[in-house]
Amino acid sequence: MSTDAAAADAVRTADSPAKRPHKSDRAVAENRLGMKLVAPAVILMLLVTAWPMLQALYLSLFRYRLTQPDDREAVGLQNYLTVLGDSLFWKDLWNTVLIMIVTVAVELVIGFAFAMVMHRIVFGRGVMRTSILIPYGIITVVSAFAWQFAFSLNNGFVNAWFSWLPWIDSDTNWFGDHWHSMFAIMASEIWKTTPFMSLLLLAGLAQVSEDMIEAAKVDGATWWQRLWKVILPNMRSAIMVAVLFRALDAFRIFDNIYVMTRGAQDTESMSFLTYRQVIEQFQLGMGSALSVLLFLMVLILATLIVKLFRVNLAQARGEG
Amino acid sequence: MRERAQRRRRRRPAAASLILAAAAASGVLAACSGPASDELVWYINPDTGGQAAIAKRCSTDEYTIKVQELPQAADQQRIQLARRLAAGDPAIDLMSLDPPFTAEFADAGYLADLPEDLVTKLRAQSLKGSVTAATWNGKLVVAPFWTNTQILWYRKSFAKKAGLNMTKPVTWDQIIQAADKNGGRVGVQANKYEGYAIWINALIAGAGGTLLTNAEKGADATITIDSPAGKAAAKVIQTLAHSKAAQPDLSVSQEGQVLAPFQSDRGAFQVNWTFVYGTYAGSPTAKDLGWAMYPRTEADKPARPPLGGIGIGVNSHSEKVGKAMKAVACITSPENQGIYASTDGNMPASAEGYKQPELTKKYPADLLALFQESVNAAAPRPATPYWSDVSSAIQSSWHPPSAVNEGTPAKSQKFIEDVLQGRRLL
Numbered sequence: 001m002s003t004d005a006a007a008a009d010a011v012r013t014a015d016s017p018a019k020r021p022h023k024s025d026r027a028v029a030e031n032r033l034g035m036k037l038v039a040p041a042v043i044l045m046l047l048v049t050a051w052p053m054l055q056a057l058y059l060s061l062f063r064y065r066l067t068q069p070d071d072r073e074a075v076g077l078q079n080y081l082t083v084l085g086d087s088l089f090w091k092d093l094w095n096t097v098l099i100m101i102v103t104v105a106v107e108l109v110i111g112f113a114f115a116m117v118m119h120r121i122v123f124g125r126g127v128m129r130t131s132i133l134i135p136y137g138i139i140t141v142v143s144a145f146a147w148q149f150a151f152s153l154n155n156g157f158v159n160a161w162f163s164w165l166p167w168i169d170s171d172t173n174w175f176g177d178h179w180h181s182m183f184a185i186m187a188s189e190i191w192k193t194t195p196f197m198s199l200l201l202l203a204g205l206a207q208v209s210e211d212m213i214e215a216a217k218v219d220g221a222t223w224w225q226r227l228w229k230v231i232l233p234n235m236r237s238a239i240m241v242a243v244l245f246r247a248l249d250a251f252r253i254f255d256n257i258y259v260m261t262r263g264a265q266d267t268e269s270m271s272f273l274t275y276r277q278v279i280e281q282f283q284l285g286m287g288s289a290l291s292v293l294l295f296l297m298v299l300i301l302a303t304l305i306v307k308l309f310r311v312n313l314a315q316a317r318g319e320g
Numbered sequence: 321m322r323e324r325a326q327r328r329r330r331r332r333p334a335a336a337s338l339i340l341a342a343a344a345a346s347g348v349l350a351a352c353s354g355p356a357s358d359e360l361v362w363y364i365n366p367d368t369g370g371q372a373a374i375a376k377r378c379s380t381d382e383y384t385i386k387v388q389e390l391p392q393a394a395d396q397q398r399i400q401l402a403r404r405l406a407a408g409d410p411a412i413d414l415m416s417l418d419p420p421f422t423a424e425f426a427d428a429g430y431l432a433d434l435p436e437d438l439v440t441k442l443r444a445q446s447l448k449g450s451v452t453a454a455t456w457n458g459k460l461v462v463a464p465f466w467t468n469t470q471i472l473w474y475r476k477s478f479a480k481k482a483g484l485n486m487t488k489p490v491t492w493d494q495i496i497q498a499a500d501k502n503g504g505r506v507g508v509q510a511n512k513y514e515g516y517a518i519w520i521n522a523l524i525a526g527a528g529g530t531l532l533t534n535a536e537k538g539a540d541a542t543i544t545i546d547s548p549a550g551k552a553a554a555k556v557i558q559t560l561a562h563s564k565a566a567q568p569d570l571s572v573s574q575e576g577q578v579l580a581p582f583q584s585d586r587g588a589f590q591v592n593w594t595f596v597y598g599t600y601a602g603s604p605t606a607k608d609l610g611w612a613m614y615p616r617t618e619a620d621k622p623a624r625p626p627l628g629g630i631g632i633g634v635n636s637h638s639e640k641v642g643k644a645m646k647a648v649a650c651i652t653s654p655e656n657q658g659i660y661a662s663t664d665g666n667m668p669a670s671a672e673g674y675k676q677p678e679l680t681k682k683y684p685a686d687l688l689a690l691f692q693e694s695v696n697a698a699a700p701r702p703a704t705p706y707w708s709d710v711s712s713a714i715q716s717s718w719h720p721p722s723a724v725n726e727g728t729p730a731k732s733q734k735f736i737e738d739v740l741q742g743r744r745l746l
Contacts, residue, residue: 067406
């Protein structure tokens with residue numbers, strides 16, 4: 001999980017003030033050494049990521065089916081026009097965006113509460129932290145199956161436990177229509193990834209200086225004011241990193257949908273649509289076009305989030 | 321102090337990446353060991369052990385046949401095999417192939433040519449329907465191993481109550497009416513899956529139509545679903561979906577889901593594969609179980625039941641094609657087909673197979689005769705390399721069954737054409 005390590009690293013240095021280091025000989029030499037050390041990793045990364053990406057870009061300009069290699073035909077941007085002109089694409093994009101917004105919003109709130117608990121707790125700190133983090137240690141496919149069984153009409157417990165709610169009864173078929181299925185998918189996603197969110201927020205919380213909170217207290221700020229005026233502004237970078245990582249992850253949601261509905265009831269996401277084109281229908285051209293679009297959307301999303309939180313990433317890392 | 325800590329931190333990723341690279345390289349080397357030279361690997365669809373038993377019986381001093389199980393769902397079998405075959409994987413020798421993707425694999429050159437003498441033998445022994453399902457572009461591309469077909473299963477007591485003469489061919493209208501008026505149910509497969517496309521294909525063929533012609537043109541095949549036959553098929557589905565004879569779970573019903581309701585008080589009819597007889601054996605329903613030819617779509621045209629089964633193909637990239645062909649001849653021998661049918665309930669692809677004593681002891685003679693008659697009358701799904709696209713497009717445009725109406729065939733025709741031409745996403 002290199003992204004986690006990177007995220008933790010980003011949070012660790014996120015709030016350090018931006019000092020412009022003077023370029024001493026030593027700093028220059030260190031910089032050079034650093035580049036040399038990182039070079040093998042960069043070359044390896046280029047080999048395993050840049051090449052397939054360029055290949056996908058190239059393939060997306062063809063009408064090409066794995067089982068019909070002779071029918072390969074260059075079609076220019078036709079695949080992109082087909083995809084962008086198809087209602088299925090827009091429906092799946094809407095599903096994906098909806099899942100992303102709802103899950104990240106819920107995770108941010110619950111995750112922050114968990115982070116506060118983990119930060120403030122005095123007794124049983126280890127036990128509490130471990131139990132909050134357990135869901136994140138479970139493989140997504142396993143958690144998807146667990147939740148599918150939980151929501152199942154035949155052997156699930158959700159209907160039995162929550163039948164006192166007016167909109168749930170013993171034959172509520174959670175995978176029988178669009179909204180119920182979406183709810184089940186999102187519940188599973190939220191349960192599984194909230195710990196990750198709270199871990200990142202905890203790191204941010206630890207950076208907020210106790211002195212500032214004390215000072216605010218002395219000045220007569222209420223708990224609510226301290227949260228909004230002192231704690232949250234001081235962990236903006238941490239929140240940004242948490243939201244960025246989770247939003248990008250949520251945008252690529254696949255496992256839960258694959259396990260729980262296989263895309264039935266119009267619950268397909270962008271990744272699932274791409275999977276079906278490439279893996280199920282062997283449409284390498286169309287699938288590559290979708291992959292490229294997915295990549296561009298992730299890029300735009302990342303830029304938007306960074307802009308929205310007005311955080312300079314380089315500054316946040318203390319690089320200047 | 322802080323600088324040193326940072327330096328240490330920076331160094332770590334580089335070291336980790338070197339370790340990773342080394343691990344990846346050694347993994348690649350370790351993966352390069354294939355099966356032994358005297359071992360034939362047969363990728364089978366999951367069953368109750370019959371194919372493994374045949375593999376043991378067909379192993380000789382020259383080679384041992386080892387079975388590897390494919391995923392349960394036919395579409396997953398296709399995905400796994402096609403990916404490996406496209407990459408030229410020589411670790412697959414023999415494959416149990418479902419008819420809908422036989423044409424696709426043959427067209428892509430994944431299947432080794434069957435030798436002349438084997439083809440002659442297979443053509444002579446196999447039922448007409450089994451040969452059709454194993455043929456692409458006029459050539460027998462896989463060896464018919466077992467052949468499945470659907471017939472009409474009914475409760476004798478119910479047919480009597482409804483006053484339906486089951487010795488004569490019945491139509492869909494007749495059984496839906498009979499069930500509707502007498503509180504019975506008609507079990508069909510109408511989930512959004514391959515089984516629904518199979519039903520639609522059978523209904524259209526039963527009205528004298530086809531889904532498509534000129535299949536050899538691939539993506540440019542002529543789609544003919546928007547025809548009087550297509551409308552007749554839509555009519556049957558519409559009538560059933562809006563009658564009391566439909567199961568409550570019609571839109572998600574598959575082969576397995578219709579079995580239990582058939583045993584209830586409202587059980588009346590179901591169209592289903594040959595395995596049904598074995599499923600009810602020993603249950604109270606067995607005594608009341610009747611069977612007849614698949615229902616007609618139109619009273620004056622013969623029924624064209626669905627066809628399924630498995631053919632054995634040989635990987636064209638296998639390094640042991642010669643040995644594999646010998647193994648195919650053994651696996652598909654009528655004796656093995658008969659034994660397999662008696663143990664696993666999957667019916668033979670040859671008349672000779674139907675005569676094996678193991679099978680005739682277990683099944684009534686008239687039922688075995690009906691199975692063969694049904695196979696020979698069957699309408700296989702069109703053999704086209706694009707079947708999975710056609711099938712998915714049909715499922716998208718004809719599901720749910722309650723939304724099917726007179727306009728469905730035209731809508732579906734346009735959608736299939738657009739999908740094949742790459743104008744629409746599927």
